[in-house]
Amino acid sequence: MPVKNRFAELQDEITTWRRDLHENPEILFDTHRTSALVAERLEAFGCDEVVTGIGRTGVVGVIKGKSNGSGKVIGLRADMDALPINEQTGVEYASKTPNAMHACGHDGHTAMLLGAAKYLSETRNFDGTVVVIFQPAEEGGGGGKEMCDDGLMERWGIQEVYGMHNWPGMPVGSFAIRPGAFFAATDQFDIQFEGRGGHAAKPHETVDTTVMSAQAVLALQTIASRNADPVDQVVVSVTSFETSSKAFNVIPQRVQLKGTVRTMSKEMREIAETRIKEICEGIATTFGGTVNVRYIRGYPVMVNSDEQTEFAADVARKVSGNCDDAALVMGGEDFAFMLEERPGAYILVGNGDSASVHHPEYNFNDEAIPAGCSWWAEIVENRMPAA
Ligand SMILES: [Zn+2]
């Protein structure tokens, strides 16, 4: 089964929506225009229920099938937010807002799920209920978590959830997925070493935080090389090293290190957090200083459920003839919170040979629309076949 004919017909219209969203990007939870547009369209499609303000600016639409003998409820989720990047694509529908850009293709995700909602509202060729979920603040704000905290799953009785992300470097409209851990847990750390500042020519009168911090940067690398099981994945990156002095002849009183930790299991996440604290405290003690370590947990590991992943891959094969095995992604994904609450699956759809996501020259590929929309529709029609 190739893409659905209806989406070939709707492609121009969905592309127009996508480009309008692209021209008007909104960051984090400030997706007011986008959310209003989404809600307006869902109403116009004839959704049975449209609710705004779930997870602050999230939008939910309910589409009932021709029958509901199955009693099944499936959630389909798209993200709506953009990134604080100055666009450099040069396209005519480029962002009109400085330092805001749809550089992760969430404009495409929103447009494709709207397209699927339009089709599903028209045809209703399924036995059960679809809940379309449009979330804000995927890019670091935890909008998906806020929607869950607002009772998303319970309020609409959602039983399983599906998500999709475009993927540069994969052929346009092709699919890839993997069961189990897929996207990494993304945590941050903020480490403050405190010593005794002083004259750089009298180091014996100081407690040197620069030396302490330099030791820490190197020692933190041993979490990956000495504490992690070699077959497990962990990234510990120190990304900022700031001392409290800019002078060449002053030993700084304070040094702040910041960075990120990426892990693929709960166990490895625990180990990384514990070892960062132990290593920094040990070094501070050794050199006569003190340290304050803040470990800030971000998105959890995103884990695809086995059964739903197999089903999602089957549907992808129906739509595009093939579904590849995806590699692990050390980036984070807010959909992880929804997958913690319900079984489900998250799939990648090819964006062709584009710049990578989060790059100022990235652009969503509108040619992926028929495949993406077809996958959504087929998920519904195959998981809840019409009676
Ligand atoms: Zn992103």
Ligand SMILES: [Zn+2]
């Ligand atoms: Zn994204």
